[in-house]
Amino acid sequence: MTSVPLLGHASLDEIFAWRPAGTVRVRDFLAEVAALAGRLPAGNNLLNVCQDRYRFTVGFAAGLISGKTSLQPASQSAETLRQIQAACPDVVCLCDDDFDTLDLPRLDFPVNATVNPEKVAKIPVVPAEQIAACLFTSGSTGRPTPHTKTWGRLVKNARAEASRLGLFAQTHSIVGTVPAQHSYGFESTVLLALHGNAPFWSGRPFYPQDIVCSLNAVPPPRLLVTTPFHLAALLSAGLEVPTVDLLLSATAPLSPQLAAEAESRLAAPLLEIYGSTESGQLASRRTTAGPTWELLADVQLDQADEQTHEQTNNQSDEQANNLTAAFGGHVEGRVGLSDIIEILDNRHFLLHGRHADVVNIAGKRTSLAYLNHQIAAIPGVVDAAFFLPDDETPDGITRLAAFVVAPGLDNRQLIAALRQRVDPIFLPRPLVLLEKLPRNSTGKLPRTQLQTLYAATLKHAGR
C-alpha cells in the first residue's frame, strides 16, 4: 500500500504556521500532534469543532496518524450533532472553546501532555487510501450526506491548487477568513499549509479591522483566502490594508465589478476557485480576465446529454442535478455537479448559475428540498414552502422566505423550532403564516406562485 507524508515540508525546521505567541516550526507542530494523538480516546471518528485554525489542524493530524476520520458537517446545529451521533456512535468532539456538544463525549484543548519538539525525528506517513475526512452536505432527505476523502486524494487536491496558485514557486503566508472545517477553508488553508508550501495564520479574522491585523501579523508575500462577502466588507470599511500578494475567493459567485475593485484597491491578482464539498476543488479563473474557468490538473468534466441550459420552473420537480460530472485527478469517483455548466473544451468551461433547487447563502449551501423537509417535520406544521428570491445585488446576501400553514403556532415558535434544525443563515426572513398554500391541481407549488406571494409580502411590508 502506498503512503503519503503528513506534511510536504523538506525540513523539520521550516515554518509551519504563525500564532499570536509566535512562529510554529514543523517540529513544534509534530510534537503537539504526537502529544494529542497519545490522548485521543478509542473510536474511529473525530468531530473537530476547534475555532482556532492551528488547533483544528493539530487535531486533524493527530486523528490522521491514529487512523481516525475527521467528521466535518455543514452545520453544527443540535439536530446535526444528533444525526452524527446516530450515524457514528463512537464519535468524540475535539473542542477549544465552550461549544455545546450536548451529551457527546469531548476532549478539550489545551491537552495535558507534551512531547519535546527537539526529539521529533521525522515526518509521519499515512496510507494513501485511508479515509482522512468525511465532509457532509445537507442532502435533500433531511439527513446529512457523507462524502469521504482519502488522504492521498486530499493531498493531490492541495498540490493541484498550490500549483495553480504558484505557491511552489514562491511560498505565501495564508490569512483565511473562512472556517477550517468547511470544504473551501479546509482545502485552501489547512491542506495548503500541510502540502502547499504556505504556512497559515492561526486565527480566523472576522471584522475588516481583524483582517488588517492578521495580515500584519504574518510576513509577505501574503495570500488572503476569503469570500465575496468578507471581501466586500473589507473594501467597504475603507481601511489601510497591508500589502497582499494574492487574493483567493470562493463559495459564491464574485461579480467582475467587485473583483476589479479588489484588484485595484489591494494591488493583487484575484483568483476564484470553483468546487464543491462532493468533488473538492475543480477549477480556477482570474475573474477580471473573463468568465472562463480552467480545470485543475488532471480533473475532467463530462456531460450526459445536451440539456444543460434547461431550467426547470417547478421547484418541486425532481432536479436533474447530475447533468455534468467531474472525475479524474483528485476527484473521488464520478461526482455530479449542481451547477449549469457549458463545456468549452477539455480544459475550460463556463458557469451559468445553479440548478433551481440549490440554495447558497454567504457560501453555505443547502437545497430547498432539504429546508422544506425540515420545516414540514416540525410538529404542528401542515404545509410549508421555502422560497429563494432572485438576487437583488450580485455581491449582496439574499435571504430566504418561507410560507407556512401551521394553525396554532406563531412566528416565534416556528423560528425557534427551525433554529434547532437548520443553520441560522437559512432561517426565513420573512416567515409568512398563511391559511393555505397556492398548490395547483396536481399538488405542485410553482415558483411563479411563490414569487407572487413574496411580492405581495414585500408590498404589505411597505417596501
Next chain:
Amino acid sequence: MSPEVSPETIEALLPEVAELIVSALNLDMAASEIEPDAPLFGDGLGLDSIDVLEIALVISKRYGFQLRSDNQDNLRIFSSLRALATHIASQRAK
C-alpha cells in the same frame, strides 16, 4: 468600557441604534419593537454572523470606530441592543 458613559446617554442612543439595525438588515419590523434587553442572537431577534458584519460596517461608518473580535467582549457587545449602544457610546469618536 468607559465608566464616564451615563445611563442617560445610553438610553438616548437606543432608538438610533435600533433604527440602524432595522435599516441595515432590512428587518420586517419597526425599530421600536426591538426590546433593549432582549438577546439579538438566538431566540431573541435571531441575528447571525452575516448580520453582525453588516451592522459592524454601518457602525464604523456612522460612529467612526472599528469593531474587533480579538477580545472576549465580542459576544457581549452584541448580546442586546443596550449592550451594543453602551459599546458605541464608549467607543465612538468625539
